[in-house]
Amino acid sequence: MSQTIAKLYPLANRVVIKRAESAVRSKGGIVLPEDKKTRLLRGTVVAVGPGQVNNEGERMPLSVKVGDDVILPDYGGTKLEIDEQKDLYVFREPDILARIAQ
Structure with missing residues (x-):
C-alpha cells in the first residue's frame, strides 16, 4: 500500500474500500x-x-475496521484514483451490506 493511502483519513462514517479483482479465467x-x-x-x-x-x-x-473483507452493493460508492491505485471506493458505512467473518 502506498504512503498516500496510509495518510488517507475518511471523515464521519465513511469507509475506503479496495474492490477485489474479477476473475480473468472461467472455472473451465x-x-x-x-x-x-x-x-x-x-x-x-x-x-x-x-x-x-x-x-x-x-x-x-x-x-468495520481496516483489513475486514466486506460485501458491497451493486452500485454506489465514490471512485478514487490515488497514486495509480485502481478499484478504491469510498462508501458510507450503512451502505456496506455485510462483513465476512475470517
Whole structure:
C-alpha cells in the first residue's frame, strides 16, 4: 500500500474500500474478455472514519475496521484514483451490506 493511502483519513462514517479483482479465467479455464468479466461485490477495508456523531454529541463507532473483507452493493460508492491505485471506493458505512467473518 502506498504512503498516500496510509495518510488517507475518511471523515464521519465513511469507509475506503479496495474492490477485489474479477476473475480473468472461467472455472473451465477459458480466458474471459474484458466486457464479460463479472463485477465483484467484495472488497477489503483500507481506511475508516472516526464515526458519525449522534444527537447527544457522542461518536458512534463503526462496525468495520481496516483489513475486514466486506460485501458491497451493486452500485454506489465514490471512485478514487490515488497514486495509480485502481478499484478504491469510498462508501458510507450503512451502505456496506455485510462483513465476512475470517
